[in-house]
Amino acid sequence: MGQPPINSTGEARTIPVIEARGVDHYYEGQGGWNHALSNLNLTIPHEEFLCIVGPSGCGKSTFLKIVMGLLKPMRGQVLLEGKPIEGPGTDRGVVFQEPALFAWRTVIENVEFGLQMQKVPKAEARRRAQEVLDVVGLGHVTDLYPYQLSGGMRARVAVARAWALRSANLLLMDEPFAAIDAINRMALQDYLVDTWMKDRRTVIYITHDIDEAVYLGDRILLMRPSPGRIGRFFEVNAPRPRDRSSAEFAELKGLITEEMHRFSSENTSIQEDAA
Numbered sequence: 001m002g003q004p005p006i007n008s009t010g011e012a013r014t015i016p017v018i019e020a021r022g023v024d025h026y027y028e029g030q031g032g033w034n035h036a037l038s039n040l041n042l043t044i045p046h047e048e049f050l051c052i053v054g055p056s057g058c059g060k061s062t063f064l065k066i067v068m069g070l071l072k073p074m075r076g077q078v079l080l081e082g083k084p085i086e087g088p089g090t091d092r093g094v095v096f097q098e099p100a101l102f103a104w105r106t107v108i109e110n111v112e113f114g115l116q117m118q119k120v121p122k123a124e125a126r127r128r129a130q131e132v133l134d135v136v137g138l139g140h141v142t143d144l145y146p147y148q149l150s151g152g153m154r155a156r157v158a159v160a161r162a163w164a165l166r167s168a169n170l171l172l173m174d175e176p177f178a179a180i181d182a183i184n185r186m187a188l189q190d191y192l193v194d195t196w197m198k199d200r201r202t203v204i205y206i207t208h209d210i211d212e213a214v215y216l217g218d219r220i221l222l223m224r225p226s227p228g229r230i231g232r233f234f235e236v237n238a239p240r241p242r243d244r245s246s247a248e249f250a251e252l253k254g255l256i257t258e259e260m261h262r263f264s265s266e267n268t269s270i271q272e273d274a275a
């Protein structure tokens, strides 16, 4: 066991980054209320890379929107570093499937944007942006515009932009590489692992790809649908970078896939699983 993470003032960080307590959320639809999240209880410690997987519609994005501060749950609450989430903030970095880059800004200017918003001095912002772009392998294309990049390169710029924000101790990623072909996606996952190893932050990463979850996560939350709720947690203890061809990797992948199929096909009886 390592030492507990230490914050900038030298104190042990005992308050979790995220603590969700009894979170329920419903959406109003044509046929009545849709129970998107039911009694979600979840604690995410500092520096954890948590992947969330689960059948379509099990509430993954709803949970992430609550953590982003875009949605208020109807019941329960989510605490960020011990405080209720009141709205979006620069303490959270966000990466979506469609990287929303500014077309009129170069790669490095895109990465600098958030830093400029935070009034980081120009030279410092440039240095920081260059440093993160180097880690994601884009240090040589800093002056290109988004239209000159491949989809995979744009995804890397989006990751770099979120990572460059030092104020963001928590990174929220909703299928950031889903639109990328399998080979390039693996390369992107390696860049993400390198970035995370260099500068460990807490990450909540939503994916449909179980291989990706096992490759990236410290812990995997498999959610259950109808209503969306905690299904089962899986710990991934293998050191990084992980060997996708190992027996352990295949075994865990198989186990999660099997469980996910079971959850997808089961009836919709409400059964709360303990975390």
Ligand SMILES: Nc1ncnc2c1ncn2[C@@H]1O[C@H](COP(=O)(O)OP(=O)(O)OP(=O)(O)O)[C@@H](O)[C@H]1O
Pocket: 027, 028, 029, 034, 035, 036, 054, 055, 056, 057, 058, 059, 060, 061, 062, 063, 228
């Ligand atoms: N704005 C909305 N209005 C009405 N219903 C919604 C809204 N957003 C989500 N839902 C419904 O809530 C449930 C959970 O949706 P959510 O997007 O959180 O699931 P998900 O697990 O992220 O799904 P996917 O894997 O398909 O992205 C689904 O049944 C969805 O149809």
